[in-house]
Amino acid sequence: MTIPDCCAPTTPVAVTTCPTCGSTGRTVQLVTLKALLTPAALATLDPGEAHRFCPDSACDVVYFSASRTYRQAEVKVPVFQKDGRGSAPACYCFGHTRADLEQATREGGAAAIPQVIQAHIQAGRCGCEVNNPQGSCCLGNVNRTLAALQTPAETGRAGCC
Numbered sequence: 001m002t003i004p005d006c007c008a009p010t011t012p013v014a015v016t017t018c019p020t021c022g023s024t025g026r027t028v029q030l031v032t033l034k035a036l037l038t039p040a041a042l043a044t045l046d047p048g049e050a051h052r053f054c055p056d057s058a059c060d061v062v063y064f065s066a067s068r069t070y071r072q073a074e075v076k077v078p079v080f081q082k083d084g085r086g087s088a089p090a091c092y093c094f095g096h097t098r099a100d101l102e103q104a105t106r107e108g109g110a111a112a113i114p115q116v117i118q119a120h121i122q123a124g125r126c127g128c129e130v131n132n133p134q135g136s137c138c139l140g141n142v143n144r145t146l147a148a149l150q151t152p153a154e155t156g157r158a159g160c161c
């Protein structure tokens, strides 16, 4: 880590936390914003800036840079982390929604979904950088969602009683 130099105006400020909620955001490739911003929002994009994804479910900001934030209304697709509806995609490339994961869990077929996604990834079909607003692989979201869905049914021991 370097010590910030307040006297170097030509160095871009590295903004790593969302200016609205303070969450740390991971860097997103420019191609993700180009693919998923609405036309009006894309028209204001500064390709020279670094952009990060805000993962906080309660925060309306999807992307932020040193000078600008992009909110959910400026992104063409529902953002899984921020949209709690069943219709929100967990896997954007192969079309598994939150409701699909819930249904598969109820029907006992949840384990097949990450396996299918994994097979597509291995076959080189995954396009998360242009389909998924987080700009990276969805498998973590899918696995976390499935684990959360399975916890209450699976255990009495997780409860406080």
Ligand SMILES: [Zn+2]
Residues within 6 Å of the ligand: 018, 019, 020, 021, 022, 023, 054, 055, 056, 059, 060, 061
């Ligand atoms: Zn935020």
